[in-house]
Amino acid sequence: MITYFDYATLPVTPWKNGAGATREIIAVPSVDAPFLWRASIATLQADGPFSPFPGVDRTIVLLAGQPLRLRGEEIDHPLALWQPWAFPGEWELSSVGIVEPGLDFNVMTQRGRASAKVEVVSDRQRAATEGVAYVLQGEWDLAGRRCAAGSGLCWRGNAPGELRPLGADGRLLLATIALK
Structure with a gap:
């Protein structure tokens, strides 16, 4: 399954605390948990707590906006673009x-069931079996379709083929998922 998406058309779910909203890209179901893996883009509008997800590993990437900090009991991490x-x-x-x-x-x-590798790339890539590619800058050929900033593709089961920049300024967020 290969699905192309555009940020502007993803469904919006406001957060209960009013500090933002989530646009879900993909949620892969699991028989014993809410999801096996999930990818989304969130709007951060105000400082506030993150929802806890026991038994889940998370990766976050600031896509737009000013740098901020993620703080916890013994953690103070700067989140940069x-x-x-x-x-x-x-x-x-x-x-x-x-x-x-x-x-x-x-x-x-x-x-224990899946893991993610998330990176920002600027060169040609061969995609893994499952994942998400999101254009940050420039234009990319994503498995045969021209995609601009704010759009991308997600896939499961079959690698979508080649992901390549169409100019020197191209930047792509690539999240590859390994199933265990």
Whole structure:
């Protein structure tokens, strides 16, 4: 299954705390958990706590907006543009320092059943069996379709083929999922 998407057309789910909203890209079901893996883009509008996800590994990437900090009991991590950061879903974290609305990419995997590798790339890639590719800058040929910033594709079961930049300025967020 290969699905192309555009950020602007993803369904919006407001957060209960009012500090943002989520646009889900894909949620792969699991027989014994809410998901095996899930990818989404969130709008951060105000400082606030992150929802806990026990048994889940998370990776977050700031896509747009000013740098901010993720803080917990013994954690104070700066979140900078396009710099992936992985952490356990059990950590009690809050976003701090939001001065304007921003966007972040999130991928979550059920620990012990799946794992994610998230990176920002600028060169030709061969995709893994499952994952998400999201154009950050420039234009890309994503498995035969021309995609611009704010669009991408997600896939399961079959690698979509080649992902390649169409110019020197191309940047792509690539999340590859390994099933265990």
